[in-house]
Amino acid sequence: MNESARPLSRREVLTRFLRPFGEPLARTSRRLQGAAPKDRSENPEQVAVIQGRYCLAYEGTFCSACREHCPVPGAIVINDGTPQVQRDQCTGCGICQEICPAPKNAILMLPRPKGPRHRE
Amino acid sequence: MNRRDFIKFSAMAAATAMARRKSGAAEAGPGEASNGEGNSPEWHKAPCRFCGTGCHVRVGVQDGRVVAIQGDEKADVNNGLLCVKGYHVGMILYGKDRLTQPLLREGGELKPVSWDKAIDVIAKRIMEDPDAFGFYGSGQWTIPEGYVAQKLMKAGLSNNHIEPNARLCMASAVTGFVSTYGVDEPAGCYQDLDECDVLIMWGNNPAEMHPVLFSRVIDRRSRGEKVRLIDISTRRTRTTEFCQDYLEFRPQTDLAIANGIAHLLIQNGTFDREFVDRYCHFRQDTEPDSLFGKPMSFEEYRQAVAKYTPEYVEELSGVPAEKIRMLGELFGRRDLRITSLWCMGMNQHSRGTAINRLVHGIHLLSGHFGRPGDAPTSLTGQPSACGTAREVGTLAHALPGGRLVAKEDHRRQCEKLWNVPEGRISSKPGYHTVKLWEKFCTPTNQGGDIRTLFVQVTNPGQSLPNLHKHFRGKKGLEDKFLVVSEVYPSASTELADLVLPASLWVEKNGIFGNSERRTQQWYKMVEPPGDARDDCWMTIAIARRLYELGHSGMKDRDGQFIFAMKNDEGEEVPIWQWPHYYDINVDKRLYEEYRPFTWMKHKNVAPYDELVKARGLRWPVVETDDGGWRETRFRFSGFDDPFVEEGKRIQFYHSVTKDDRALIWFNPYEPAAEEPDKEFRYWLCTGRVLEHWHTGTMTMRVPPLRRSMPHAYIEMHPDDAAEEGFSNGEVIQLMTRRGQIEAPVWIEGRGRVPRGSLFVPFFDEHRLVNLVTLGAVCPISKEPDYKKCAAKVGKVGSSTPAMAKGPEVRP
Structure with missing residues (x-):
């Protein structure tokens, strides 16, 4: 197995994945409105918080878009169908907020509480 | 605002x-x-x-x-x-790009024209060659839209070339129901989901495709109820995450699994002998295949399924024998209530009719039928696949209310109800969808005898299989004329010669019929944008223009046709003139005219005024002694269905054999129409995603949905990707014998395919997976298989010269 072919981490996967997804579409199909996801980078100052009252999954319908698009493996996990942010793994990139399809965006980016960031 | x-x-x-x-x-x-x-x-x-x-x-x-x-x-x-x-x-x-005016192609470009001109152009194309005209609609037609199109074609033009896109979607479910029970549509309803102990999903992903229904089941679980979910599938989906059992089978071998269950029920002696003796016969296929086949005895049936031992099924399907035994044991238990759900996995299948029959068969054989929670239930993908395509019968071979053009008495009944002279309806079925488009895309002098096609409420330029052959072949054929009524520019309007802007959803009156026989009505709430108009009106206006041009079919015995309507004072209202269309409720008048058609097969739909009051009513809806109206939840079951004779527990009153019995079919496992080989080594499956509805014409205009799922992808197993040298997100080429597309690989994303399989959703008009799909059809239902063909993948630019004419993916 060569290096370029090794299965990638979710982070590698999705940072690569989102780019081809967002940009060509925004460029080539102007007649479809709506902004493509911005090129996001990590922001250690903030952390994603899911507001259950606006989250479709918490409200009994199915959605897992935030987990699928999160570039960090394990930063958003699904338990019993509902997504949960693992605060110590969230890099604050905000991609989940960009793509949340709930009628009222369920993701808040809040200032990260002070304290040790990593478990290890 | x-x-x-x-x-x-x-x-x-x-x-x-x-x-x-x-x-x-x-x-x-x-x-x-x-x-x-x-x-x-x-x-x-x-x-x-x-x-x-x-x-x-x-x-x-x-x-x-x-x-x-x-x-x-x-x-x-x-x-x-x-x-x-x-x-x-x-x-x-x-959406910003709503179509708001009729557009006629002149010198290669679409240019605005008046509605009068547009209607005139269509009417003259029809007059020129009435038999070469085809009408292609959908399961999103409202009931009145479908009804009026049906009447124009069959009672007016004596032309049976009318099809709905439901042929691509529900046709195998229909033939499954008809060949088993003698009449179409599920016996059960959504209440089965609330009461079943075991829910088996056959190639079905309701967590994404019918999320609200699936949540009914998951809700039960969160309330502490026990319900066992079994996912029988070819890939892991969002649904799988909620299931206790996941049985992954090699594509096409669902036939073997169903036969394996039947074999175990008989071998273990756990089939419901009393149910089978009282309510069933056995059937097998003829050569060549036919809808009703030929009888077989129980002993012949037993021998036919005996070959499907758990070990043999494992060999074919890859599902461990113990899991097949588990299914056999579950079906053998009378204390459990078992509901089967399926949708496109079983319908879009080159043996779609067969697998539908087999799943009905194991429910009948095991007696898991007719009690709440015991039901074989097919789900529909479109809001009125049942209400319009199936019940109004907007198909090349059908007439309203479950009738067939091939049957003389059915034609006579319709001619009488429509007040047209005897013999007006042609006895020859028209072309089924794939054939219709094939004929349209074939030069006229080479037998392509469909020259004008009118498309309403669907997007064939994206949804037909093998688009090069069935849609794009139209390009350059000078005498072919494509009319598309649409709400947004689409892959279909791209090749259209005439584009008609249509009203959408609550911009018009409408009636839909959902998966559980529920007929639902709504009123127009807002005006359509610009000069957009109702599809129903378009059909009526065309009929009126044909009448003015002297087409003899546009007159019934009284010299009237679909455009002749009166208000409550008995005065004629010129509804073919758009400003007068809403002077009266045209929907109500068409629907009430249609209602009597539904009585023959006991699919009595409720009166319009009752629908206005209700959030839909499930047919058969019958009048009660106190003048009220009562809907039916469980068809053929004595405790609920008003048409079952007093004292009978179950009565299949439209039985094929005319003795109130359903048919348990045997159909063998047969290989898929195209299977992976050395060169094309992957199975390719296509399908839908949660955020988008079918071809995305509507949902891609909704920013939150588009952001969440911006474009199509190729789902691939990580080991296959590694072997091919792809990294996740890399744009690659996917090739079949029919063409190629480019899209990014997505590993461990929404769904997870096994090794040797690919999955691509079809919602993305810029990555048209149907350029490469096969289009092999079920011999009985004529529904294409979108779930199986052979494909290969490669780095962008690696395609061989033989494939060089693709990709036709638009920028």
């Missing part, structure tokens, strides 16, 4: 609805002022525009615009809940 405000308001309203659902608070009904606040919208009821579940939404209208959407708590189907698409359904009306 600008777009931003709309989104804000819609979001607020939806969020409010979710909060209320939790608290169980009562709220104002449709049409009532919501809460008395000065600036609040007026609320109306409507079924959601999207799938066949048939959720009801409350539509908030203010200043002539839809400004808010809520789940309707009074609706049985969804109890106030909606899926991610449903909460945004209002926004489909307000």
Whole structure:
């Protein structure tokens, strides 16, 4: 197995994945409105918080878009169908907020509480 | 109110609805002022525009615009809940590129023309060669739209070339029901999901495709009820995550699994002998295949399925023998209630009719039928696949109410009801969908005898299989003329010679019929944009123009036709003139004219005025002694179905064998039409995603949905990707013998395919997976298989010269 072919981490996967997804579409199909996801980078100052009252999954319908698009493996996990942010793994990139399809965006980016960031 | 405000308001309203659902608070009904606040919208009821579940939404209208959407708590189907698409359904009306004027292609370009000109052009094309005209509609046609199109074609033009896209979707379910019970559509209803102990999903992903229905089951679990979920599938989906058992089978071998269950029921002696003796016969196929086959004895049946031992099924399907035994044991238990669900996995299958029959068969054989929670139930993908395509029968071989053009007495009945001379309806079935498009894309002098096609409410340029052959072949054929009625520019309007701007959803009156036989009505709430008009009106206006041009078919015995309608005072209303179209309720008049057609097969739909009051009613709907109307939840079951004779537990009153018995079929496992080989080594499966509805014409205009799922991808196993040298997100080429496309690889994303399999969704008009699909059809239903063909993948630019004419993916 060569290096370029090794299965990638979710982070590698999705940072690569989102780019081809967002940009060509925004460029080539102007007649479809709506902004493509911005090129996001990590922001250690903030952390994603899911507001259950606006989250479709918490409200009994199915959605897992935030987990699928999160570039960090394990930063958003699904338990019993509902997504949960693992605060110590969230890099604050905000991609989940960009793509949340709930009628009222369920993701808040809040200032990260002070304290040790990593478990290890 | 600008777009931003709309989104804000819609979001607020939806969020409010979710909060209320939790608290169980009562709220104002449709049409009532919501809460008395000065600036609040007026609320109306409507079924959601999207799938066949048939959720009801409350539509908030203010200043002539839809400004808010809520789940309707009074609706049985969804109890106030909606899926991610449903909460945004209002926004489909307000995409910036709505089509607002008729456009005629001149010198290669689409140029605005008047409606008069547009209607005249179509009418003259028809007059020129009436038999070379085809009408292609859909399961999103409202019942009146489908009915009036059906009547124009069959009673007016004596032309049976009318098809709905439902041929691509539900045809195998129909032939499955008809060949088993003698009559179409499920016996059970959604209540089965509330009462089953075991729910088996056959190649079905309701967590994404019917999320509100699936949530009924998951809700039960969160209340502490025990329900066992079994996913029999070819790939892991969102549904799989909720299932206790996941049985992954090699594509096409679902036939073997079903036969394996039947074999175990007989071998273990756990089949329901009494049920089978009283209510069933056995059947097998003829050579060549036919809808009703030929009888076989129980002993012959036993021998036929005996070959499908758990070990043999494992060998074919890859599902461990012990799991097959598990299924056999579950079906053998009478104390459990078992519901089977399926949708496109079983229908879009080159042996679609066969697998539908087999699943009905194991339910009948095991007696898991006719009690709440014991049901074989097919789900529909479109909001009125049942109501319009199947019940109105807008198919090349069908007439309204379950009748067939090939049957003389059925034609006579329709001619009588339509008041047209005997012999008006042609006895020769028209072309089924794939054939119709093949003929349209074939030069006239080479047998392509369909020259003009009128498309309403569907997007064949994206959804037909093998698009090069069945759609794009039209390009350059000078004498072919494509008319497309649409709401947005689409892959279909791209090749159209005439584009007609259509009203959408609550911009018109409508009636849908959902998966559980529920007929649902709504009123027009807002005006369509610009010069967009109703599809129903288009058909009527064309008929009127044909009448003016002297087409003899546009006259019934009294010299009238579909355009002749009177108001309550008995005065003629010129409904073919758009300003007068809403002077009367055309929908109601067409629907009431259609109702008597539904009686023969006991599919009695409710009167229009009853539908107005209800959040849909499930047929058969019968009048009660006190003048009320009663719907039916469980068809053929004595405890609920009014048409079952007194004292009978089960009665299949439209039985093929005319003795109230259903048929248990044997159909063998047969290989797929195209299987992977050395060169094309992957199975390619196509399908849908949660956020988008079918070809995405509507949902891709809804920014939150588009952001969440912006374009198609190729789902691949990580080991296969590694072996091919692909990294995740890399844009690669996917090739079949029919063409190629480019799309990014997505590993461990939404779904997970096994090694040797690929999955690509079809919603993305810029990555048209149907350029490469096969289009092999089930020999009986004529429904194409979109789930199986052979493909290979490669780095971009690696294609061999032989494939060089692709890709035709647009920029």
